[in-house]
Amino acid sequence: MAAARIMIVEDERITAEDIKKGLISVGYQVPAIVPSGEEAVKKAEEIQPDLVLMDIKLEGDLDGVDAAESIRSRFGIPIIYLTAFSDVNTVQRAKVTEPSGFILKQPYGFLRKPFDENELNTAIEITLYRSKLEKRLRKHDQWLGSMLRSISDAVMATDPDGQVRFMNSKAEDITGWLEQDAVGKDIRNIFNPLDYKFPLTEEDSLKMASGFQEVMLKSKDGSHTPVDGNITPIRDEKGNIEGFVVIFRNIEP
Numbered sequence: 001m002a003a004a005r006i007m008i009v010e011d012e013r014i015t016a017e018d019i020k021k022g023l024i025s026v027g028y029q030v031p032a033i034v035p036s037g038e039e040a041v042k043k044a045e046e047i048q049p050d051l052v053l054m055d056i057k058l059e060g061d062l063d064g065v066d067a068a069e070s071i072r073s074r075f076g077i078p079i080i081y082l083t084a085f086s087d088v089n090t091v092q093r094a095k096v097t098e099p100s101g102f103i104l105k106q107p108y109g110f111l112r113k114p115f116d117e118n119e120l121n122t123a124i125e126i127t128l129y130r131s132k133l134e135k136r137l138r139k140h141d142q143w144l145g146s147m148l149r150s151i152s153d154a155v156m157a158t159d160p161d162g163q164v165r166f167m168n169s170k171a172e173d174i175t176g177w178l179e180q181d182a183v184g185k186d187i188r189n190i191f192n193p194l195d196y197k198f199p200l201t202e203e204d205s206l207k208m209a210s211g212f213q214e215v216m217l218k219s220k221d222g223s224h225t226p227v228d229g230n231i232t233p234i235r236d237e238k239g240n241i242e243g244f245v246v247i248f249r250n251i252e253p
Contacts, residue, residue: 003029004128007049009067010082011035011058019053019082022117028124037062044071051127053103056083056094069097078131080123100127153229156246162187165243174227174250176220191246192218193227214251226251 006028010016013035020030032043037058044052052071056064068079078100094102101123154171158164164182167190172178175190182190193215213228229248233241 003027004050004124005029005031005047006051006053006124007031007040007044007047008033008053009035009037009040009058009064010053010055022120026121036060037064037067040067041070044075044077048075049077050131051124052077052079053082054079056081065093065097068094068099072097078127080127100130154248156187156191157234158187158244160241160243162244164190174217174219174225174248187244187246194218194224217248
């Protein structure tokens with residue numbers, strides 16, 4: 001397996017070189033050291049590292065927090081802050097960028113490095129592992145979404161409160177709603193059968209487990225379409241409902 005590639009953003013050259021040596025000694029690659037926020041964003045786009053170690057206090061128009069926000073939002077690269085600044089305002093600004101961790105730098109002393117190597121290596125390992133899992137989940141979600149969009153039946157999915165989170169093109173055709181307009185709305189306003197109660201409670205979902213047949217669905221434009229299908233609760237490992245999946249199809253006359 002290829003070694004993780006870690007970019008260092010640090011304007012103190014001695015500190016940056018110390019960090020680089022420590023990372024290389026435990027098997028990481030350090031493809032770049034940059035001293036400013038502007039260079040960090042540019043270099044991150046160019047080399048796409050697995051992780052960025054970011055000093056908060058940097059010279060230039062972009063400090064470490066601004067650079068981290070740009071890198072995270074544009075490229076999805078995780079950030080660990082290396083900083084001597086731990087005041088409340090700085091930490092609150094940095095937390096908004098959703099960093100993977102903070103490592104507090106210490107002043108140089110006799111035979112003392114400006115950071116704890118064990119703490120840094122642990123933070124890096126945890127961050128890289130979490131990043132790998134998140135990428136795997138995103139890939140799975142993309143695969144699942146592609147599969148659901150390609151099937152011939154209409155499919156909708158909600159959160160536990162019945163707010164729409166997904167619908168495929170067939171569901172758009174039957175309901176008259178576009179996914180981008182439906183997401184975040186109560187599914188009862190989108191999937192709207194006449195004389196039918198959507199099962200948003202445990203008791204209702206058990207009653208409707210067998211599905212529904214020949215209900216009249218009211219579309220966005222007011223027209224009526226006969227459909228059948230079923231509503232299935234999505235449960236977590238403890239059996240709690242995390243949402244619902246609705247699969248339905250129009251009934252040909």
